[in-house]
Each structure stands twice: as structure tokens, then as C-alpha cells.
Amino acid sequence: MKPAARKGAEQWNLRLYVAGQTPKCITAFANLKKLCEERLHGKYSIEVIDLLKKPQLASGDQILAIPTLVRRLPSPMKKIIGDLSDTERVLVGLDLVPKR
Amino acid sequence: MVCGAAGSGKTLLATEFLVRGATELGERGVFMTFEESVEDLTADVASLGFDLAALIAQKKIIIDHVRINRHEIEETGEYDLEGLFIRLDHAIKSVRAKRVVLDTIEALFAGFSNPGILRIELARLFRWLKDKGVTAVITGERGEGTLTRHGLEEYVSDAVVVLDNRVDDQVSTRRLRIVKYRGSSHGTNEYPFLIGRSGLSVLPITSLGLQHEAPLDRVSTGLEALDAMLGGKGFYRGSSILLSGPAGTGKSSLAAHFVDAACRRGERCVYFLFEESPSQYMRNMRSIGIHLEAWMKDGSLHFRAARPALLGLEQHLVAMHREIEEVRPTVVVVDPINDLMSTGTASAVKATLLRLVDYLKTSHITALFSSLTSGDAHEQTTDTGISSLMDTWILLRAVEEKGQRHRGLYVLKSRGMPHSNELCPYSITDRGVQLIRRAPRTLKRRTR
Numbered sequence: 001m002k003p004a005a006r007k008g009a010e011q012w013n014l015r016l017y018v019a020g021q022t023p024k025c026i027t028a029f030a031n032l033k034k035l036c037e038e039r040l041h042g043k044y045s046i047e048v049i050d051l052l053k054k055p056q057l058a059s060g061d062q063i064l065a066i067p068t069l070v071r072r073l074p075s076p077m078k079k080i081i082g083d084l085s086d087t088e089r090v091l092v093g094l095d096l097v098p099k100r
Numbered sequence: 101m102v103c104g105a106a107g108s109g110k111t112l113l114a115t116e117f118l119v120r121g122a123t124e125l126g127e128r129g130v131f132m133t134f135e136e137s138v139e140d141l142t143a144d145v146a147s148l149g150f151d152l153a154a155l156i157a158q159k160k161i162i163i164d165h166v167r168i169n170r171h172e173i174e175e176t177g178e179y180d181l182e183g184l185f186i187r188l189d190h191a192i193k194s195v196r197a198k199r200v201v202l203d204t205i206e207a208l209f210a211g212f213s214n215p216g217i218l219r220i221e222l223a224r225l226f227r228w229l230k231d232k233g234v235t236a237v238i239t240g241e242r243g244e245g246t247l248t249r250h251g252l253e254e255y256v257s258d259a260v261v262v263l264d265n266r267v268d269d270q271v272s273t274r275r276l277r278i279v280k281y282r283g284s285s286h287g288t289n290e291y292p293f294l295i296g297r298s299g300l301s302v303l304p305i306t307s308l309g310l311q312h313e314a315p316l317d318r319v320s321t322g323l324e325a326l327d328a329m330l331g332g333k334g335f336y337r338g339s340s341i342l343l344s345g346p347a348g349t350g351k352s353s354l355a356a357h358f359v360d361a362a363c364r365r366g367e368r369c370v371y372f373l374f375e376e377s378p379s380q381y382m383r384n385m386r387s388i389g390i391h392l393e394a395w396m397k398d399g400s401l402h403f404r405a406a407r408p409a410l411l412g413l414e415q416h417l418v419a420m421h422r423e424i425e426e427v428r429p430t431v432v433v434v435d436p437i438n439d440l441m442s443t444g445t446a447s448a449v450k451a452t453l454l455r456l457v458d459y460l461k462t463s464h465i466t467a468l469f470s471s472l473t474s475g476d477a478h479e480q481t482t483d484t485g486i487s488s489l490m491d492t493w494i495l496l497r498a499v500e501e502k503g504q505r506h507r508g509l510y511v512l513k514s515r516g517m518p519h520s521n522e523l524c525p526y527s528i529t530d531r532g533v534q535l536i537r538r539a540p541r542t543l544k545r546r547t548r
Contacts, residue, residue: 052186064183
């Protein structure tokens with residue numbers, strides 16, 4: 001990975017909280033993967049946390065809704081809930097496009 | 101479901117539910133707070149003697165603070181609240197909890213924009229809690245026209261309790277009402293409650309029946325001559341005695357004799373003073389030769405002095421109730437009850453006294469109530485109002501005769517015992533109240 005020389009070159013650290021292999025969670029992951037490949041190719045990492053397996057992690061990021069996408073880096077932290085099917089809003093939520 | 105406006109004591113009730121469960125019943129609990137942080141909550145209830153930090157350290161209670169910040173959440177498409185379920189489930193499992201508190205789950209409505217999803221998820225949550233076999237206390241803010249702001253009571257099927265804090269006549273009284281409790285015949289009235297040093301205290305408005313046992317043993321009035329007038333043995337234990345008379349007839353002095361005698365027998369007394377301070381009262385009694393200080397020092401005599409206007413009638417009752425619960429006396433004196441009466445309407449006063457008398461009787465506590473009457477009236481209306489609650493009614497009178505004020509005492513009624521009908525003159529001396537009893541025969545000849 002190149003050092004952050006120009007704007008937008010910083011590393012994106014994303015976390016997707018799911019609870020098992022539910023349709024909503026599978027859709028969310030597929031949507032996220034697609035979006036990241038299109039917009040953040042090569043400078044992102046996605047960590048999928050299955051709360052059914054690691055329930056103790058839910059309180060750390062204050063997770064209530066499933067699925068929840070957490071943008072850990074770049075800061076500030078952002079949370080996007082839902083299956084990420086509304087691409088426009090996901091982009092807004094991730095600060096990839098300015099809020100209109 | 102516990103609902104009420106801000107400051108009505110919801111969180112407190114919920115906390116006490118968990119703390120009592122953990123400390124007294126061996127049931128561990130999970131507190132999921134949506135508003136206060138763990139530190140705030142711990143500090144708030146510390147004043148009531150609840151040590152949450154210790155209970156958390158002992159793994160008896162687990163507190164999970166759920167923070168919801170709408171600004172950092174973007175909603176995109178479908179979601180559910182499985183995360184909340186998982187958190188709760190994890191917390192319940194980690195301490196093997198039997199009790200759960202959700203305070204205030206309605207905060208979720210501020211955090212998520214889709215109320216439809218929330219309603220479905222909350223209904224699912226309440227069913228899930230039930231299936232888990234945990235007892236859950238869910239608090240909710242009181243709404244307009246509905247019990248809770250978001251109508252949560254529709255989903256909670258088992259019990260709904262409403263808390264209220266109303267101000268009447270500048271005195272605020274907390275009240276509690278059970279709106280719904282499935283599968284039980286619950287009281288439907290509003291019950292006043294107090295938040296005090298040891299949490300919530302509730303008093304039922306009326307006991308359901310007159311079922312207290314009547315003890316047969318007797319207790320001395322502290323005056324041999326007065327005992328003699330009451331069938332020779334004094335009051336029944338657990339009975340209620342009204343001592344009424346105008347100013348300066350020695351009501352408090354007679355009460356002091358009674359208390360002194362009880363302490364001599366090794367019993368414990370609680371003396372509710374509404375007009376004097378304990379030290380003033382003891383000084384006055386010392387002047388007539390009754391020394392109560394020693395009894396106070398060795399713990400057999402407890403004073404509780406308060407200005408009646410300080411609290412509402414209900415709060416007085418709850419406070420008295422609690423004092424009695426703490427001290428567990430066999431003798432209680434309320435001196436005088438007039439001041440209590442000025443704090444409420446006649447019917448409220450009677451209902452309050454009725455409850456107090458009922459409670460004292462079921463606890464087999466002998467209670468002496470003094471009542472100040474105006475000098476000339478033979479019986480005052482307030483007295484007649486409450487006299488039906490009393491088992492024994494002793495009337496003190498002052499008669500002016502030949503430029504002197506004579507005091508006289510007679511037993512107007514005393515249930516369940518033969519009692520004297522004579523007006524017995526007495527004087528208050530430096531050795532206490534002295535009854536001047538004439539021999540019954542002489543009396544008969546004199547009266548005609």
C-alpha cells in the first residue's frame with residue numbers, strides 16, 4: 001500500500017457486523033464488496049464479525065442493528081445500518097460523496 | 101412495564117428490582133441502560149444504599165450501557181435489531197441472569213428512523229424475553245393519552261405499573277398504580293410511595309379484611325390507678341387508645357407514663373412527636389419526675405420528631421411505617437394526631453389513620469394517640485370521626501370550680517373489658533400524674 005500522499009489515498013478499515021448467514025447479511029456483504037471494489041479498490045480492508053460467534057464484540061462498537069457497517073478508519077467513526085442496498089446513502093454515509 | 105413521567109422513580113424501581121433480586125433472592129440481573137451511563141447510574145442509586153459497583157464486581161449484576169447516536173448512523177435498506185438480542189443474550193448468559201431491566205427502551209425510537217421495524221423488533225424482544233424465562237422490567241416515558249409515549253404497553257402483556265408524582269397543596273406525593281397484572285387480583289387504587297434511605301416504600305391504601313388476631317394479654321398504662329379503672333389490668337396489647345383533652349390536661353404526661361412503663365418491662369417504643377423536640381419533651385417530663393433519657397440512650401425509646409407540614413399525610417404514614425419496621429416496637433405513641441389532621445382533608449385523614457391503626461393492630465403494637473380538643477366542647481368532631489377506630493378512649497377534662505382548675509379523667513369506652521365510669525380527678529405533680537381515686541362505695545353514696 002502506498003503511503004497517504006494525496007487525498008483519498010488513506011487506508012479504509014471497515015467492519016461489517018452480521019448475525020449468521022441471513023439473507024440481509026449476505027446481501028449487505030455483497031453490496032459492500034461491490035461498492036468497495038468500485039470506489040476504494042486496493043485501499044480497503046473488510047472485517048466481517050459474526051456476532052452469533054462472538055457476541056462479546058457487540059457492545060464495543062455499540063451494535064444494535066444487524067447488519068451494521070462500521071467505518072473505523074478514516075476517522076471519525078461512521079455507522080451504516082441495513083443491507084446497504086441504497087448505494088447512494090451508503091456513499092453519503094461513508095463520506096464518499098458529500099451530503100446533499 | 102413501568103411507566104411514568106421524568107423523575108417519577110422508574111429507574112429507581114427497576115434498579116431496586118435488580119438489587120433486591122441479587123442480594124436477597126439470589127437472582128442475578130442484567131441492567132441494560134439506554135440513557136444513563138454505568139457511572140451515573142451507580143452514583144445515583146448509591147444514595148439509597150445500593151452498591152452497584154460491588155454487585156458488578158461479584159458478577160451478580162451486569163450493566164450494559166447502550167449508546168445510540170443518531171448522527172453517526174445512516175440507514176440503508178433492511179435491518180433488524182438482532183444485535184440488541186445478541187448483546188442481551190450474551191449478558192444474560194454471562195451471569196445466568198433471572199432478571200432483566202431495560203431502561204428506557206423507548207430511547208431506541210430516537211435512534212432509528214423506522215418505527216415500523218422497531219415495533220416489530222420490540223414485540224419480538226418481549227416475546228423472546230418471556231421465552232427465556234427471565235423477569236423483565238421495562239421502563240417507558242409516559243405519553244399523551246397513552247401510558248407510554250410509543251404505546252409499548254400494547255406489546256407487554258403481563259403487568260403494567262404507572263408511577264406518578266403529583267403536587268397537591270404544595271406537597272408532592274409519589275403514587276403507584278397497577279394498571280394491569282394478568283392472572284392476579286391486584287389492587288386498583290393509587291398507592292402512595294416514598295423514595296427513602298432504603299429504596300422504595302409502598303403502603304396499601306386499605307388492608308383487605310379485618311383479620312388480625314386479638315391478643316388477650318394486657319399492658320399497664322403506667323399508672324396503677326388508671327389500670328384499675330380499666331378492669332384492673334390496663335390496655336389490651338395491640339389495641340389502639342385515644343387520649344383526648346384540652347390544652348394543659350397532661351396528655352403528653354400520661355403518654356410518658358405509658359412509655360416509661362413499657363421501657364421498664366424491657367419493651368421498645370417509638371414516640372412520634374409533632375409539636376415538640378425530643379429534648380424539650382424529655383425536659384418537661386423530667387420536671388414531673390419521669391426520666392426518659394436513659395431509655396433513649398439504651399435504645400428502648402425512639403423519638404421521631406417532625407413538623408407535620410414538612411411532608412404530606414401519605415408521606416407521614418409511610419415514614420412512620422418505615423420507622424416502625426426498623427425499630428420493631430411494641431408500643432407506639434403519636435402525639436398529637438391533630439397536626440396530622442391539618443395536613444389533609446377529613447376523609448383522607450381518616451383513611452390514613454385507619455391504615456395506620458390496621459397496621460399497628462396486625463403487628464400487635466399497642467398504640468396511644470393523643471388528641472387536642474378545645475376546652476369547652478365535650479367531644480370534638482374530629483375525635484368522634486376517629487374514635488370508632490379506637491378500642492379505648494380516655495377523655496381528659498378541665499373543670500373550673502371555685503376559682504381553681506380541676507382536672508378529671510374518665511374512660512369513655514374500652515372495648516372488651518369492664519371499665520370504670522367515674523370521672524376521676526387527678527393532678528400533675530413532681531412525681532407524675534396522680535389519680536385521686538375514691539373508693540367505689542363512697543363514690544356511689546356521693547353521686548346518687
